[in-house]
Amino acid sequence: MQQDSPLTEATPIPRGESFQSSGDPSPSDHSGKGASRRSKITRKSHRKSRAGCVNCKSRRIKCDEGKPFCAHCKRRQVRCEYPATTATSTAGLGVMDPKEPGGLPISEIELTYHWITTTCHSFSSWPIGVARIQALTEEIAMKNEHVLHLMFAFTALHLAVCRPDRKEHYTATADHHYKRALALVTPEIAGLNPDNCDAVLQSVQLICFVGWARGPQAGEYLAFGKHGRSDWLVMFRGIRTTLNTFERDGFTKTHAPNTRSKGRLLPPSDGPFEYEKQLRELKEHIEFVSEDFDRDDNVDSVVVLQEMYSNRYGGKDEDYHIAFGWLYRMSDEFLERLQRCDLLPLIIYAHFVVLMHDMEKFWYMKGWTCHVMSGIYEALPTEHKTYISWPMASVGWIAP
Template sequence: MSDALPTPSEPADSPEGSDGVARRPSPEEGSARGAENKAIKRRAHRKSRFGCKNCKLRRIKCDERKPECLNCRNRQVRCDYLPSSQAAVTTAAPSPAEAVVAPSLFGALNVEDLELMYHWTTSTSATLSSQTSGAIFWRTQVTELALSHHHILHLILSITASHLARFRPQRRDEYVALADHHYATALPVVTAELSHLHQDNCDPVLLSVQLICTFTWARGPQPGEYLAFGEKGRSDWLVMFRGIRTTLETVGYDNFTRSMAPNIRAHAKPLPNVAGTLAYEEPLAELSDYIQYASKPAQLSQNVYAHQVLLECYSNRYGGVDGEYHIVFAWLFRMHEEFLEALQRHQTVPLVIYAHFAVLMNDMESFWYMKGWTTHVLAGIWNILRDEDRVHIRWPVSVVGWIPP
């Protein structure tokens, strides 16, 4: 038996010399072999422009599997590969190989909605009120009510998605799509509930109507939509806003337990007294004179009432009485139906009065969801009025700082 230890066999790509000793390849051989190895390792990359819309929005690679891609299946969202006839059909269970990549425990999570809920509780809910107590109300009581009434849940997610779209422009399209989806899901339910109001559903219905109004603001100014009137008649926002009054009057304030009604009755800390910062007395006195000589006899009383309530709103805002900026909308809340109908018909005097209300609305532009609405409303009024009537809205135009075209 030989004393020599057995040696491992040499790799196939390590040639031996005649003496059995491995030799180092020449530079020419090494260069050729390196090029050959790189060619083997480099794989062809196929670019595709046929990925599903969800994957394109998220800027991730789509596997283009039919009838739905794996990304959409794992996220439990509707893949646009899926035929419309199968929209309501539950997708097939993933294969064992897929289950290893995406376990069912994580596949059931809707990450987009979890992200929205996180931002609602940590950020967006605090932006709906200027008072700490109001922010706590939206974060706690409203969220708790939303867990039992999913139309509220969809609406707070839609507002949060709009909030993120405003401050994350690189993902704006994705968030706008989420906002529209949640709003479209909630709206039919709220509409149906409005037609069957009772003590058990009045709280969630009232909150949903308020959230719908806020969502309209959050979407930003829309062509032909000027809140109190529309370009072609009644404003969709006004219908919902007046729904707040209808809800309260139909059921009665005392039947609301956890909604905004108790907060309206509560005495909130007044906003800072800013008396003297705006000389509104003389312009509103001139507006009163204008109403007296420009109103038709049948409409004089309702126009005078609109001016009286507007003057009260100015006094409360600049005299340190109001506890929230939103209370200025008490003017529209308290208007008679006849006055609102005149606004929808674009009558001159109501439009001029509404332009003076825009000054109060301008204070609300400290909230992200009101940005741009004041000048948008003034532009809508300016475009409707005749040249000889525009002189009567020069004061609100100058206070807001808008420059007519």
């Protein structure tokens, strides 16, 4: 579709008329100056507006500045926003008035519908778990806009996966809601208190899910990054920071009810081939090669990992996401060394990735297991790559 342009049309010249006046030179004198004058007077002037909407500015097209939606945004059925002014109004934000003819927020209605009917069901393996998460999230979102925007961002990314022909549109929608959410939740985190702690915790958790839902990113391996700090890990650790700010019972809507409730357990399974033997050998190797100053930290990380394997395959976990409790329980020192790509933390992390593999049944975890394993393999020196042979085989990843 041809984009609208601010370029103007040439002014038509009636037949038989000329640009001459009584004091003008004859047509024979127009060869140079006349052509210049014609080009000047055939350009129609227009008012250059700086108040157009954000979408039109980014597309470099003329905006009619219609409120609450300009003509272009209304035709494309996308959210219309105007640059912030000192007196921000509902119309300036592009919020549709339900009473405005043709002003229904189509995008938000679509996201709400798919959140309720599909997306929220991917948070748990059990219907009761889905019902609990859905009711809690929606209750908090109605009073906290940052949670609502994260719900929309997560759902938009789900639609981007399900409808690849419109991936660009849904990804842009997700980015819009994610940025709005971060702008709103950041001051809430800075001013964390008993009144907003449940909403902040819910948002921080949703931010981690949005990070997964964006899919594997080059150089980003969840617990470490190719060039240093992992942004996803910073947000994940924010869950623990939030919970440690107050007594756990202070989170009356989120953490406290979840710890008291009893849910259906995952069925026991055999697990990866000889995983108990493999983890024992890993622990012995870590004890032997660790330096004195970090031996206890390294061994503790393997002990916690053994517990996670036992709970997962012994039928003690309520859901697959609980495996990330290993990462949650790791010390700051261990995670700092992991982000520096130290040898032993990388090897231990590779054994944790096996537990992640079971989570690929959820759409937002697709591709992450092999992506993270490839990052670990690349970061390890050649002579130490053999120590992750068992994790690689367990998830079915083959080195290039």
